[in-house]
Amino acid sequence: MIYDNIVKTIGNTPIVKVKTGADEAEIYVKLEFFNPGGSVKDRIAFNMITKMLADGTLKHGDTIVEPTSGNTGIGVAMCGAALGFKVILCMPESMSIERRKIVAAYGAHLELTPAAGGMKAAIAKATELASQPNHVMLSQFENKYNPQAHELTTAAEIVADFSKLDAFVAGVGTGGTISGVAKVLKEKGYDTKIIAVEPEASPVLSGGNPGPHKIQGIGAGFLPNTMDMSLVSEVE
16 A cells, blocks of 8 residues: 555554463553554644644644653654654653654754653743744643544544453553543443553552653653543553
8 A cells, every 4th residue: 555644654553462371361452563653652643733733723834842751752753754844852861862863863853851850841841942933832741632543543443343342451641542542432332441550650640649760651740631530440
């Protein structure tokens, strides 16, 4: 199949049954690294950019600014390059060198923030930069188009493959994946347990205090507006 833009290859990732050797459960994994930018975050990057273009909050010629712990930045940098936008990413300096090199390869400018400040420091820096004329922050932790991306694509793909599910498990960064998928499963009448996963060292979803941890991509240290805890059955 021939595509005229790399962004059109986002989504429709395969689901693979895991061979566990156990009879009591069937476990399936959705391979989001098959997305062109290598993660599930390609979905939200594309949806936020295109929906914000449609509603007028983003215009061609604007510079996209976004705080990120890595994968969203890669997705935004890739989509920005493919769709003709300049991109500035604000990232804690504790994030991997590999991720820094990838976003730079897509042409994005990188602003590093103190590791001790976590994502809050990255968000503050991005907010400062976005105050400049013709600079727009996507705001993945607040943007309604984040969970919507998973309602429209990820959840639709899962529903197409399963008539029932006992449990859906997802790590939580912005909460977009788990909130978007859970919303659709409940609307479709699935009796599915929704399990959110967070770092043990930063149990914010469980009601604990934020703390430093080494798991990149989840555990932002606060409860994002894009995370709908009313849809969650349990937190691990």
